[in-house]
Amino acid sequence: MGNINWLEEVEKRKDSLIKDTQEFLQINSVLNEEEASPETPFGKGIEEALQYLLHKGEADGFLTKNVDHYAGHIEHGQGEELVGILCHVDVVPEGDGWTDEPFSATIRDGKIFARGAMDDKGPTMAAYYALKIVKELDLPLSKRVRIIIGTDEESNWQCVEHYFKHEEMPTMGFAPDADFPIIYAEKGIGDIQLGLDFKGEKPSSNVTLLTFESGRRLNMVPDHAKASLEVTEGMDKITHAFNEYISEKGIEGGYTKEGNALYLNIKGVSAHAMEPDNGTNAGYHLADFLYSLGLDASGASYVGFISEKLAFDSRGKKLKINFHDEITDDLTINTGVFRYDRAASVGTLGVNIRFPVTCDTKESEEQLRKEAVSYGFDVNKFNVSPAHHVPQDHELIQTLRKIYEEQTGDKAELLSIGGGTYARSLEAGVAFGPLFPGREDVAHQKDEHIFIEDLIKATAIYAQAIYELAK
Structure with a gap:
């Protein structure tokens, strides 16, 4: 030929x-x-x-x-x-x-x-x-x-x-x-679902998290997040702090008020979960702000785990699961789906972890469970497609x-x-x-x-x- x-x-x-x-x-x-x-x-x-x-x-x-x-x-x-x-x-x-x-x-x-x-x-x-x-x-x-x-x-x-x-x-x-x-x-690609164990306690704060929603797919960085709150005291202080937060972070967001109800939303930038740092996770930002408000116990557990263990850490260092090898570089982690509904006792997180070829995923799973339990979460699903x-x-x-x-x-x-x-x-x-x-x-x-x-x-x-x- x-x-x-x-x-x-x-x-x-x-x-x-x-x-x-x-x-x-x-x-x-x-x-x-x-x-x-x-x-x-x-x-x-x-x-x-x-x-x-x-x-x-x-x-x-x-x-x-x-x-x-x-x-x-x-x-x-x-x-x-x-x-x-x-x-x-x-x-x-x-x-x-x-x-x-x-x-x-x-x-x-x-x-x-x-x-x-x-x-x-x-x-x-x-x-x-x-x-x-x-x-x-x-x-x-x-x-x-x-x-x-x-x-x-x-x-x-x-x-x-x-x-x-x-x-x-x-x-x-x-x-x-x-x-x-x-x-x-x-x-390797891990799809993990975490669920909050609701205790059924009565609101114990002036600010109660009613709903939180962000993201559609585990393999995408969420580009939008919204939450609803019941605020019995300090509404203006919260909205002022929210405006300061989005201004300081250089992100877009907004709010509306209806009586004691406050609705917040934040815009991020979508990206593929294999490199979360290419995007801006709207869910992380909203949870990070909410964590500063002193929410009710269940709400505080939900956003606290996000803020302290997941947010703005694409390499899993906060969870102590960070890993690197010469073949496939760093472990990465993206929280792609956030769902919280106080009335339905639902508080879930969908997490996507990319494991290097030589990483022991069982060890990572054990460590993640250990960290999650301390915030009242269970690991409901941990599915891994091998490297x-x-x-x-x-x-x-x-x-x-x-x-x-x-x-x-x-x-x-x-x-x-x-x-x-x-x-x-x-x-x-x-x-x-x-x-x-x-x-x-x-x-x-x-x-x-x-x-x-x-x-x-x-x-x-x-x-x-x-x-x-x-x-």
């Missing part, structure tokens, strides 16, 4: 690649549990996105399969071995503060703006076009290549769990769902390294991340793009976008990767 100019092949299909990417991004594929049914287990929008890809694959002559609406695949090639490209069509909630509508897929300044542009619908379309190019060039393959389409990556990974119960495991593969050059190690690590000398890594260096002219450094990609579903799987070095990581943030130039470059890299791994 003569030398193929992969970038040139993508350029020939540039207009249709952009058009299809926009159409795909215009589908609101956020999890909607209220719409769950056997045909739409994660909601109608996610099912629509899955069907969009499968129908496109069928129209282009690929072998396609819908696996009980939990996942699907698009396949090309022949042979005993299988190369997997693991993608997902679900996206995180859009959040607030967008310049354009989050699902408009507006093109501006050479970028496509939409929730999912980077994570992971833009890269999924790049992988699809890469496979389409290999097929249209009629390149001989000795292995099958399968784009595996997940639908629940941003939540509980039920999709791949279900898929691999019914379908074969690829020999090797990659997930276009993180950074270039190559991510060969991923931290993932592929040896540097593996055939997969060596092949992808060569391709990246050939196409970019840059050295293919091996990276580790705190995020979790579908690559960890494979014994030999790595994350491979789409974020190029030097680009801002805007996944899970307002005005998420992908550079059209990068979409094209990534497609070319993926096309060569598919061919080299399966030829």
Whole structure:
């Protein structure tokens, strides 16, 4: 086979690649549990996105399969071995503060703006076009290549769990769902739920916390928080202190008063939980302020634990669970969901911890329980997806390294991340793009976008990767 100019092949299909990417991004594929049914287990929008890809694959002559609406695949090639490209069509909630509508897929300044542009619908379309190019060039393959389409990556990974119960495991593969050059190690991911043990005491303060709410997902830094209080004395003093607090911290917030009721709200900045310091946790700020008010006992326990053990400490030092290794760097911690309702005796915290490869998660769990109990909390759930690590000398890594260096002219450094990609579903799987070095990581943030130039470059890299791994 003569030398193929992969970038040139993508350029020939540039207009249709952009058009299809926009159409795909215009589908609101956020999890909607209220719409769950056997045909739409994660909601109608996610099912629509899955069907969009499968129908496109069928129209282009690929072998396609819908696996009980939990996942699907698009396949090309022949042979005993299988190369997997693991993608997902679900996206995180859009959040607030967008310049354009989050699902408009507006093109501006050479970028496509939409929730999912980077994570992971833009890269999924790049992988699809890469496979389409290999097929249209009629390149001989000795292995099958399968784009595996997940639908629940941003939540509980039920999709791949279900898929691999019914379908074969690829020999090797990659997930276009993180950074270039190559991510060969991923931290363990812990989803933890803490619950406050209410004692049922009567209000013992002039200020009673009635409700507190912040965040929607464990893997996102909350960008909004609100609380309601019953204030029997000192209302003006509290509102004055609140104005001083938000001014001092340089954040946005506001309040309204209705008789003895006071409603507070604070705005933060959303970010991916793998690096909480890229965002501003609105829940932390609101709890930190409330802790200074001398609340009722249950309210004080709730915000006290947040303020003293969680707030503004992304490395877990306050909890004494901080850890570092040379492969995957620091342990990180993000509180993504806060719910408190005094009337219902509900006080929960949803915490996301990213564990380095060599960290003993059992020790971390024991220490967290010890700290939580001292504030009246129980650890109700502690689920961990183990860390993932592929040896540097593996055939997969060596092949992808060569391709990246050939196409970019840059050295293919091996990276580790705190995020979790579908690559960890494979014994030999790595994350491979789409974020190029030097680009801002805007996944899970307002005005998420992908550079059209990068979409094209990534497609070319993926096309060569598919061919080299399966030829």
